[in-house]
Amino acid sequence: MNVTLEQAQNIIKVAQAKAIEINTKMNIAIVDTGSNLVAFARMDGAWLGSADIAQKKAKTANWFNMDTKALTPLVQPGQPLFNIEHSNGGLITFPGGVILKNSSGEIIGAIGVSGSTVDDDHAVATAGAESL
Amino acid sequence: MNVTLEQAQNIIKVAQAKAIEINTKMNIAIVDTGSNLVAFARMDGAWLGSADIAQKKAKTANWFNMDTKALTPLVQPGQPLFNIEHSNGGLITFPGGVILKNSSGEIIGAIGVSGSTVDDDHAVATAGAESL
Amino acid sequence: MNVTLEQAQNIIKVAQAKAIEINTKMNIAIVDTGSNLVAFARMDGAWLGSADIAQKKAKTANWFNMDTKALTPLVQPGQPLFNIEHSNGGLITFPGGVILKNSSGEIIGAIGVSGSTVDDDHAVATAGAESL
Amino acid sequence: MNVTLEQAQNIIKVAQAKAIEINTKMNIAIVDTGSNLVAFARMDGAWLGSADIAQKKAKTANWFNMDTKALTPLVQPGQPLFNIEHSNGGLITFPGGVILKNSSGEIIGAIGVSGSTVDDDHAVATAGAESL
Numbered sequence: 001m002n003v004t005l006e007q008a009q010n011i012i013k014v015a016q017a018k019a020i021e022i023n024t025k026m027n028i029a030i031v032d033t034g035s036n037l038v039a040f041a042r043m044d045g046a047w048l049g050s051a052d053i054a055q056k057k058a059k060t061a062n063w064f065n066m067d068t069k070a071l072t073p074l075v076q077p078g079q080p081l082f083n084i085e086h087s088n089g090g091l092i093t094f095p096g097g098v099i100l101k102n103s104s105g106e107i108i109g110a111i112g113v114s115g116s117t118v119d120d121d122h123a124v125a126t127a128g129a130e131s132l
Numbered sequence: 133m134n135v136t137l138e139q140a141q142n143i144i145k146v147a148q149a150k151a152i153e154i155n156t157k158m159n160i161a162i163v164d165t166g167s168n169l170v171a172f173a174r175m176d177g178a179w180l181g182s183a184d185i186a187q188k189k190a191k192t193a194n195w196f197n198m199d200t201k202a203l204t205p206l207v208q209p210g211q212p213l214f215n216i217e218h219s220n221g222g223l224i225t226f227p228g229g230v231i232l233k234n235s236s237g238e239i240i241g242a243i244g245v246s247g248s249t250v251d252d253d254h255a256v257a258t259a260g261a262e263s264l
Numbered sequence: 265m266n267v268t269l270e271q272a273q274n275i276i277k278v279a280q281a282k283a284i285e286i287n288t289k290m291n292i293a294i295v296d297t298g299s300n301l302v303a304f305a306r307m308d309g310a311w312l313g314s315a316d317i318a319q320k321k322a323k324t325a326n327w328f329n330m331d332t333k334a335l336t337p338l339v340q341p342g343q344p345l346f347n348i349e350h351s352n353g354g355l356i357t358f359p360g361g362v363i364l365k366n367s368s369g370e371i372i373g374a375i376g377v378s379g380s381t382v383d384d385d386h387a388v389a390t391a392g393a394e395s396l
Numbered sequence: 397m398n399v400t401l402e403q404a405q406n407i408i409k410v411a412q413a414k415a416i417e418i419n420t421k422m423n424i425a426i427v428d429t430g431s432n433l434v435a436f437a438r439m440d441g442a443w444l445g446s447a448d449i450a451q452k453k454a455k456t457a458n459w460f461n462m463d464t465k466a467l468t469p470l471v472q473p474g475q476p477l478f479n480i481e482h483s484n485g486g487l488i489t490f491p492g493g494v495i496l497k498n499s500s501g502e503i504i505g506a507i508g509v510s511g512s513t514v515d516d517d518h519a520v521a522t523a524g525a526e527s528l
Contacts, residue, residue: 004176034297037183038173039171044136078472080491088449218350227344269440306434312432
């Protein structure tokens with residue numbers, strides 16, 4: 001089961017609305033269960049550097065079947081996964097990548113959001129994910 | 133002047149409709165005048181390998197301010213730009229990348245389409261570009 | 265539907281036997297429908313440089329839902345997909361990548377074989393694929 | 397002296413059994429003394445992102461002739477090898493990469509395992525290595 005393009009475009013629409021509501025400009029990426037890009041949107045004026053970060057957050061969440069914020073404590077100096085970011089052509093392990101689940105609870109991909117604080121990024125990603 | 137996200141999403145909508153009309157499944161990418169990704173859509177069942185090709189076609193068209201089909205004859209063996217594809221982290225120089233112009237004729241970015249024959253790819257990209 | 269590890273390991277076993285039968289030493293890679301690696305084997309004495317080629321053949325076949333030998337004529341100078349190999353971090357478009365289908369005819373991944381002539385590579389890949 | 401494919405496939409079989417015994421799903425990679433991939437297996441449902449990590453653990457262990465867990469304290473901030481992960485296209489320096497030795501005590505390659513906690517990863521890699 002993979003997220004469809006129609007689902008992905010609806011998720012992006014919800015995430016964009018949330019981003020506007022909290023007065024931010026976001027890059028939003030949706031990947032399928034193979035971590036392959038399905039849909040992407042960069043809001044006007046959003047940071048260019050966040051386009052890649054949004055995609056890497058989505059891929060990272062899907063690659064490890066968990067929100068990126070669950071990885072954050074594990075990758076700190078002295079912690080078990082320190083410098084895991086050097087794998088897979090570059091991971092992003094701070095908040096903003098969130099797993100997408102269908103109504104049966106199956107993982108169907110992930111959303112990655114980047115463009116503001118990591119709390120804002122996570123909030124927008126969560127709003128998108130919960131719209132499913 | 134850059135293509136806006138709203139314009140990009142409308143272009144993708146038109147391109148998707150054209151793709152369905154000619155019975156194809158496409159990857160569609162829109163970049164701005166900096167060759168940075170603005171919006172992307174992979175239609176359900178479209179080739180995974182075409183996601184990167186669509187983005188590279190759009191970037192290539194914008195980097196050189198011309199449709200990728202204008203580059204095709206120039207990159208053949210013995211021709212002036214033979215193997216230019218080795219630059220910029222990889223170019224795609226066959227049809228399917230088309231310049232986007234606003235109503236004043238200014239370039240505002242490019243669209244790249246991949247997923248079928250290069251003629252189909254170019255037709256879908258052109259349909260998207262002409263909707264501006 | 266993705267190829268399972270058990271299926272992949274059986275396919276490799278058959279492909280190894282075929283490689284021995286025709287007196288070759290092969291690298292054999294199996295990817296799933298997301299072009300992610302499932303299983304790999306390099307036979308003793310096989311070319312080191314073919315390990316990457318085998319993986320790229322499998323990925324290429326899966327990315328475009330066709331055997332790599334179907335791409336070969338299309339990527340020649342003057343043909344529609346000339347220099348497509350610059351996409352996706354490097355494609356291999358000569359024979360040796362073969363689509364894997366289950367008994368219902370659904371694509372479940374691909375096999376890539378490299379280590380001898382392209383005809384030998386394709387024969388070993390086909391032997392593996394047909395064992396499903 | 398290099399690990400043979402037969403040895404590598406037997407090591408993977410033992411590692412898979414250990415992974416099942418401790419209720420985990422692992423990616424398992426074997427490299428030779430040149431850090432070139434010999435064999436690989438991703439167990440059904442194992443994290444996709446761990447395929448690359450397993451390979452990098454095996455390569456890292458072999459490149460420096462030591463288990464990756466011996467590197468972990470040395471790569472922390474303020475320690476001698478801080479950020480060594482930037483070399484060689486990316487190292488992984490947490491546990492799960494283990495040197496392979498033959499019965500004469502000679503290094504013949506390395507195994508890398510990823511898919512669970514680093515303690516589980518190391519336990520499965522060790523089980524594989526000790527089966528030689």
